[in-house]
Amino acid sequence: MAVSPATAADLVYQIFDLQRAVRCAASSSLRGHEPGVALQGVLRFVGAGETRATRLAERLGVSPPVLSRHIADLEDHGYVTRRPDPEDGRAQLVGLSNAGRLKLQEIEEQRTAALQGYLQDWSQDDAEQTAETIRKLAESLTTSTRAMAAGSTIITTHA
Numbered sequence: 106m107a108v109s110p111a112t113a114a115d116l117v118y119q120i121f122d123l124q125r126a127v128r129c130a131a132s133s134s135l136r137g138h139e140p141g142v143a144l145q146g147v148l149r150f151v152g153a154g155e156t157r158a159t160r161l162a163e164r165l166g167v168s169p170p171v172l173s174r175h176i177a178d179l180e181d182h183g184y185v186t187r188r189p190d191p192e193d194g195r196a197q198l199v200g201l202s203n204a205g206r207l208k209l210q211e212i213e214e215q216r217t218a219a220l221q222g223y224l225q226d227w228s229q230d231d232a233e234q235t236a237e238t239i240r241k242l243a244e245s246l247t248t249s250t251r252a253m254a255a256g257s258t259i260i261t262t263h264a
Contacts, residue, residue: 147179
């Protein structure tokens with residue numbers, strides 16, 4: 106059965122509210138860390154493995170010039186490295202430096218500890234179920250947006 110328009114609208118509202126809450130929580134729990142919240146997000150994606158800057162921009166949903174500024178800021182901090190792509194000299198590969206790996210680990214540990222504190226009244230089961238639901242939602246959104254970007258015109262409806 107398809108999701109009703111009212112439920113979809115409520116879900117959109119809840120997602121945006123969650124994004125706002127996560128940004129606020131991240132900002133408050135990470136005060137004093139050099140890179141801001143946006144740069145920390147870029148650092149996390151770079152931490153997934155060395156990749157082309159253009160691919161990274163796509164994954165982050167930002168324009169190449171915006172990503173270039175973020176990468177330059179992270180490079181100034183010594184957290185990322187850039188090198189020419191051996192398969193295409195016009196492209197760059199972006200990866201974490203040793204300092205970047207340590208900073209990313211520090212940020213993730215800080216965020217984990219902060220979230221544990223915020224969720225003191227949650228059960229382990231509640232947290233696991235929520236993580237699974239968020240994972241499922243992210244997968245559905247990612248799959249749908251990739252299909253649209255690829256030009257898929259298949260629309261499924263459920264009665």
